[in-house]
Amino acid sequence: MLKKWSVRSRALVGLAGLVLLVLPYILVNSPTFVVAGNTIALGTDTASYAVVAAVGVLSLVLLLGRCGQLSLATGFFVGAGAYLSMIFTIELHAPFPVAVVGAGVCCGLLGALLGLPALRIRGTYLALVTITLAAVFPALVRLPAIKEWTGGSNGLLLPGVPEAPDWLPIADAPRLLGRIPVIGPFYIGDRPLSSAQAGTVWTYFAVLLAAGLVFWLVAGITRGRIGRALTATRDHEVGSAASGVNTARLIVTTYGVSSAVAGISGGLYAAVFRIVAPETFGLTLAIYLLFGLILGGQRSAWGAVIGGIAVAYLPFLTGSIQHVPGIPARFLSGPTASLLLGILLVVLALLIPGGVVDPERSARRRRDRAVRATKDESPPHDGPTMGEEPSASPMTSNLSGAERSATTMIAERNGHQQ
Amino acid sequence: MELLLARLFDGVANGTLYASVALSLVLIYKATALINFAQGEMAMVGAFLTYVLAVELNLNILVALVIAMVASALFGVVVHRTIISRFDEHEHLPVVLVTLGLLLALNAFVAILFGYDTRRLPSLLPQGSAVQIGSANLRWYTLGVLVVSVGVLALLTILLRRTNIGLAFRAVATNTESARLVGIPVSRVITLSWAIAAAIGTLAATLYVSDPLRQLDPLVMERVLIFAAAAAVLGGLDSLWGSLAGGLLLGLSESLVTGYVSWIPPELGMVVALICLALVLLWRPSGLFGSVQVARV
Amino acid sequence: MFRHTRVWVVAAAATATMVAAGCSSSVQKSSGGDRPTGTMSIATGVDVDLDECPNTWSNDVGVTDDKVKIGMSVPKSGALAEVGDLADGVKAYFDKVNKEDPVDGKEVTFDIRDDAYDPARTKSNVQAMLSANDVFAFLYVVGTANNKAVAPLMQQACVPHVEGGTGDLSLTSHPDKNPWLQDGLLSYTSEAELWCDDIASRFDKGATVAYLLMDNDFGEGYAAGIDACEKKGTIKVVAKQRHAPSAPSITNQLTTMASTKADIAMIGTTTSFCPQALSAINAAQWEPTVYLSTTCARVEGTFAPIAPAGDETLIALTRKDDGDPQYSDDEAVNMAEDLRKTSGVSGGGQFIDGVRMAMYLEYALRTAAEMDGGLTRTNLLKVMWNSDFANPLAVDGVTYKTDGVNDPLLYDEVRIGEYQVPSGESKNGTFKLEDDVLTTVSAR
Secondary structure: OHHHOOHHHHHHHHHHHHHHHHHHHHHOOOOEEEEOOEEEEOOHHHHHHHHHHHHHHHHHHHHHHHOOOOOOOHHHHHHHHHHHHHHHHHHOOOOHHHHHHHHHHHHHHHHHHHHHHHOOOOHHHHHHHHHHHHHHHHHHHOOHHHHHHHOHHHOEEOOOOOOOOOOOOOOOHHHHHOOOOOHHHHHHOOOOOOHHHHHHHHHHHHHHHHHHHHHHHHHHHOOHHHHHHHHHHHHOHHHHHHOOOOHHHHHHHHHHHHHHHHHHHHHHHHHHHOEEOHHHHOHHHHHHHHHHHHHOOOOOHHHHHHHHHHHHHHHHHHHHOOOEOOEOHHHHOOHHHHHHHHHHHHHHHHHOOOOOOOOHHHHHHHHHHHHHHHHOOOOOOOOOOOOOOOOOOOOOOOOOHHHHHHHHHHHHHOOOOO | OHHHHHHHHHHHHHHHHHHHHHHHHHHHHHHHOOOOOOHHHHHHHHHHHHHHHHHHOOOOHHHHHHHHHHHHHHHHHHHHHHOHHHOOOOOOHHHHHHHHHHHHHHHHHHHHHHOOOOEOOOOOOOOOEEEEEOOEEEEHHHHHHHHHHHHHHHHHHHHHHHOHHHHHHHHHHHOHHHHHHOOOOHHHHHHHHHHHHHHHHHHHHHHHHOOOOOOEOOOHHHHHHHHHHHHHHHHOOOOHHHHHHHHHHHHHHHHHHHHHOOOOOHHHHHHHHHHHHHHHHHHOOOOOOOOOOOOOO | OOOOHHHHHHHHHHHHHHHHHOEEOOOOOOOOOOOOOOEEEEEOOEEEEHHHOOOOOOOOOOEOOOEEEEEEEEOOOOOOHHHHHHHHHHHHHHHHHHHHOOEOOEEEEEEEEEOOOOHHHHHHHHHHHHHHOOOOEEEOOEOHHHHHHHHHHHHHHOOOEEEEEOOOHHHHOOOOOOOOEEEOOOOHHHHHHHHHHHHHHHOOOOEEEEEEEEOOHHHHHHHHHHHHHHHHOOEEEEEEEEEOOOOOOOHHHHHHHHHHOOOEEEEEOOOOHHHHHHHHHHHOOOOOEEEEOHHHOOHHHHHHHHOOOOOOOEEEEOEOOOOOHHHOOOHHHHHHHHHHHHHOOOOOOOHHHHHHHHHHHHHHHHHHHHOOOOOOHHHHHHHHOOOEEOOOOEOOOOOEEOEOEOEOOOOOEEEEEEEEOOOOOOOOOEEEEOOOOEEOOOOO
8 A cells, every 4th residue: 555655645644643643742731722712622532532433434434435335333333342342351351452352353243243134225224224223222231131241321430540551651752752843842841741641642552553453454455356346336236246246245244344343443432431331322423423434535544534533523622612702601512512513414415425535536437447347357156136036125216227227327427426 | 901901002102103203204215215314303393383382472282283384394395405305316325414414403403492391282182081991091192193193194195096296206106217207396296295294293293292291392302213213114114004003013012022021121112112123124124014125137 | 645635725724723723731830829738637537638639730720810610511412401401500690699799709610511411421521621720629510420430530630529419428428538529419319218217107117119210320329229218128119110311201111100009109210201200190090109309399390381290299308499489489599580581591490409509609619718728629628528508599497517527418408398289370389398307317
């Protein structure tokens, strides 16, 4: 991947990497903005949450953006991952990385199981079913059968405070970083961090590393043949099946991988916040992740990063803003965050179908090449042939295959996305 | 025996609510294969409008209801025309986004305006018990809602079977492209379905909250959304009478399961809805009365 | 993709906003203010070791020459959003105080955050406010699970939490272990125990009870008290029902309860579920003695909408209600009513509870300001654990008193009231108060 980038891209990525490394040392000192009488104090935890949310949005990018499945169950798997990693840590005394990976694996298996019946439905029907799953999560966690493990309504709390390991010079880094011109003395200072502060910085780095690994793995998986197969399946399932892609297996696997990624995101959430409660992982989280997905552009992993930042900082900002000149204070807390999110969703859907990062323009040619390439490959082997099984998705546009592909292809040529 | 009857009556009471909200969902799905996630919230706004007209402006409750239904229908038209119709009919994601966004925005808007306190509406239907066997109590109100739901369904069926508009709707529901080809103004038909669905939603919500045992608050429909969705899926997403069957079945299941299955206590009624959904999905995705679609390749 | 203009535009816009907004950093801040050290004696049996407080701590953080900042985290959205009305009450009352007779000449301001009753969000909110290091003290952070999550944070940060919104005695009744957290409401377990005592005086042993509780920490509080009552033999529980905080309907639960024909119904829930429960009991032709949660002691919100149901409901009362005609001439109640009407908050919510809490906070701040050293955190602690305040909004006879470990609870006195439906046109009935002021058992 790096080889294909130009020198300029590599320099930019390098710069971004440096910023990410220095950022926690700035944030740990709670830089405060004052905007129109509102004090907005930044902290490391929100930044860590942004990283965690980026992984969550990545899961949606994989399932929705790349594979075209309108599944909104990501919130459910984030919650499941968070709870599972907490339970593995508390009950089984597993070291945290093991717990997170374990949670991811469990969620992956669960997700693949979900994928099987989900094969039979598409579109808004699928959205409806998966959103129900996401919305019921808080109730499921309270089932008396598992209440003693999940803590019921009280949730689970990780005791203690995270501490940075001794073999990493995390607490001492400000002595070096404080010498960076301009920002060093003012934002970083040169005193070593306290143990609690070092702990939050360590959490940030650990989460960043884990997220980087996940992104790298997912990028690796979706490269090449599999990536093209995903794109083909998304754009024209029938066509790609006819061209030799085992769409059923691909879709179920994507469900699995996407849920595993979501599960890991949940585990990382538990690492950052050290508390899980039922209501955190309900309908609102699912909608926020969807919002992050759309804002970042559905197709690209970098978009997931932007989406993650939005998911973390939007509630943070709306929570911090207590005075807006001209608006009575009553109207500014509570429902206002939801109102804003709702309006943003509508506006986004109308105005920016591709999201802020839009690789469509550059990638469209690649995709067309890919679709042509898969069609040239070996003859179709067995998979569910769409023609025989009564596809029970009650789609109204009951066009025959020929009509549909004609319409779709015309639409594609006109730069239209599915 | 008495307890069983009581649970059956409760199931019917809850089920009629699920059925009436599910009806609006199904109406739009039938025409467009789209789910309006904001249906419940639009209905809630309609109920609040009825409240304002009936309680703060002191109009007759029935008059208030009719005005609110008309206003909701207009709102449905506006939503469809300005937002939904901009998207290609095969593109589902933007519509999901928009309806979810509307769900959040409408809910928050009403909460900001009215606060979360509960309000009462004058009762639309007669009070008291129709059937009383010990503590099992079938209220006139429940029967009334059932009668109204069946009545609305009957009216819709007549509309679909006997009128030109109904014929146009059925054509659009069967095959949108062909309908367009024969000159039916598809977009206008769909707008009409949004209008009717919105009006029915307001009727359902207002009937529900004017029940003397219940109150109106901004969260009232959000709580019902999952159940209404499960009811619609259970009955078949494109079957109008299916929504009634699905709603009643779900209400009864919920009340019987939470009453008699010990590991699903009543506070987890949503889990019953989820189980129903899972069963439908595994066994018969088109629901009880929905039409099985065959895709030819 | 970084070549994309859109990304640059967004990044540039973000940077420009940040620069324009003005930014400061806490790096330079060390404890510039007053920082006493060592162990300080606060009250009987209550000491606080100030050396354990963080480096950035000082005794007057959040206090400037003209402002005092108090932090709150309450549910203002979600299933329990009605509870958030109390924050409006607090603010409205202090707007009045700031205008008419400011505490120590300073304006009391509030940083109110929404946590939708989610303990994870409560934790983030409190952590954010602690990081900003500009909050003098916290007031009434709501929820037991929520407080369990944030009490260690506040204790570590050495920030007082006045009237903490939890009734969990393990958290609030040990000022020797954690002097920074004070109780802010009647413990639900204690409330159930008071019901138990009342039942013992009215019924024979083994009276049957059917209960409905909200399925969260709030309901669990009642459960603990009810279980203890059953163990004593005073009652026999024949129906144990719970409901989700976001349940659309509780008819299933009430049907089960009604079928038992129990002597007593205990309703441990809140907001709109109370009127629903009372109406359903009325409709089911079941006539138990009903004990209702004190959080529903609102004539406007709970009883007026369902009149004539709810007659003879028993409630443990701690404050005067603005919908109750017996207080129509009460000065404090009328003041609270006026505040509510000016704020535009609808009646029936917990606005007046906010005013009541604010009145105690005002007492605490004023008393602390008059002590040696003025308005400091340690002085506030001293007031919290040595209180003696007759809150004008509290029910007559109920006082807000604390005395270190000897009497750690502020909210431990109630009077049982029996609701009486109105005769005639009005929908607002009244609470007929029993004469005795009951005190709950504090240590646990």
